[in-house]
Amino acid sequence: MLLRIYAPHISDAKAGQFVILQLKEDSERIPVFVLETFQDGFSCILEIVGRSTLEIKEEGEEFYYVGGPLGKPFPANYYGKVVLYSKNWGVAGAISVGRALKEMGNHITLVYFEEVFTDILKKEKFDEVILEKDLKAYKGVDLVITVGDNLLSKNVSDMYPSVRHIATPKVYMLCSVGLCLSCRLKVGDGYSLACTDGPWFDAHSIDWEEVIKKEDTYKEEEKIALEEYLKKLASKRISA
Ligand code: FES
Structure with a gap:
């Protein structure tokens, strides 16, 4: 939407x-x-x-x-050849960052995985916009960026061990101003807050295993909340 x-x-x-x-x-x-x-x-x-x-x-x-x-803006500089991998909700972040990097003279390849975003992405003036079925690495890349999915970020980080990689982790954010610590994640030897220190981090320094493990923390509550809301919607439609 x-x-x-x-x-x-x-x-x-x-x-x-x-x-x-x-x-x-x-x-x-x-x-x-x-x-x-x-x-x-x-x-x-x-x-x-x-x-x-x-x-x-x-x-x-x-x-x-x-x-x-x-959050902190993306560090928009000249890097050279940039590959941006985008999944799910990450598409808006990928487009805004891609545009800023294009303006700085970078060569931008945007890779996405869901047909649903084709209409939006078709309008972008990136050098390449590629719909992929499977994840693959590109050659001669100076910077990779991932947004929208933790497993994608982990896999891309493993695929490009010696290339600079900036990613935004998907974590729960309750307050978004640095007070609740719900978005705390391990980065390098210490901990950072995704809301105030991020949302963009050096992906090679993130403990992706831990981030992925926490993805399901509120899964049960979310399932119940959705079921209750669907019931509420159904009864509203019946009475209308
Ligand atoms: S969301 Fe509360 S500290 Fe980041």
């Missing part, structure tokens, strides 16, 4: 930054990448995966809270 949201305070967001969306006072806070900014707000892409995103699709007209811009 592509959303354009009126929120002038987000209009100066830089490539690779994110915002927090909260539909109602009691809704979950969802971090999403900023795709584009406008004078009066921004656009983003939401993947409908659970209760909170479905709630936005079904009932979203205005948001209770739109927080940001958050």
